[in-house]
Amino acid sequence: MGHREDLLEGAKRLLATKGYAHITARDLVAESETNLASIGYHFGSKEALLNAAVIDSFNDWDEEIERAIDARPGDAPADRLEAFLDGVIRGVTGNRALAMASVQAFAQFEYAPELRDQLAATYDQARREVAAVLLERDDLDDDTARRVGSLALAVINGLVLQWLIDPERAPSAADLAAALRTIASS
Incomplete structure (x- = not known):
C-alpha cells in the first residue's frame, strides 16, 4: 500500500475512534x-x-446492504427498500462511531465547498444506484432515478440519525416499509 492508501485507511480508523472534529494532522x-x-x-x-x-x-x-438486497430478488420495491434499510441499520449499529463521524463531516460542508461538491457528486451517483437496486432496473430515465433515489436517500439519512440519537425508539426497516405501503395505498 502506498502513502495515499495508508493515509486514507488511517483516517478512516481515526474517524471511527476520534470523530471528525478531533483529528489532528x-x-x-x-x-x-x-x-x-x-x-x-x-x-x-x-x-x-x-x-x-x-x-x-x-x-x-x-x-451489508448488498447482502440484504441480494436476499430479496424479484420482491416488490417496498420489500427491497426494507431489506436495504435492514442493511443500513446493521451498518449503523455495527459501526456507530463511523456513522457519527459521517454526521460530523456533513456539518462541515457549509464551510468547505470542496466537501459540498464531493457530497453532491456522491449523492447524485447514489440516487441512480439506489433507485436501480430498489426497482431492479438499470434502464431508468433521469427523472425516475432522481425521484426514487432522492426518496430513498431521505429515508436512509433520517433513519441513520434516528438510530444514532435514540436506537431504542428508532423505527425498524419493517416499520418504514409498512409506513410507505400505507401512504402508497391511501
Whole structure:
C-alpha cells in the first residue's frame, strides 16, 4: 500500500475512534505511519483527507446492504427498500462511531465547498444506484432515478440519525416499509 492508501485507511480508523472534529494532522501521520508532507501531496489538506475518508467509508457499508438486497430478488420495491434499510441499520449499529463521524463531516460542508461538491457528486451517483437496486432496473430515465433515489436517500439519512440519537425508539426497516405501503395505498 502506498502513502495515499495508508493515509486514507488511517483516517478512516481515526474517524471511527476520534470523530471528525478531533483529528489532528499529527494523529493522521502517526496512525498511517507516513509524514506530514504526504497529506499535502496526496490530498492538499488534512480536511480534504478526512473528507475523502468519509466519502470512502460510505462504501464500507455496501457489503451489508448488498447482502440484504441480494436476499430479496424479484420482491416488490417496498420489500427491497426494507431489506436495504435492514442493511443500513446493521451498518449503523455495527459501526456507530463511523456513522457519527459521517454526521460530523456533513456539518462541515457549509464551510468547505470542496466537501459540498464531493457530497453532491456522491449523492447524485447514489440516487441512480439506489433507485436501480430498489426497482431492479438499470434502464431508468433521469427523472425516475432522481425521484426514487432522492426518496430513498431521505429515508436512509433520517433513519441513520434516528438510530444514532435514540436506537431504542428508532423505527425498524419493517416499520418504514409498512409506513410507505400505507401512504402508497391511501
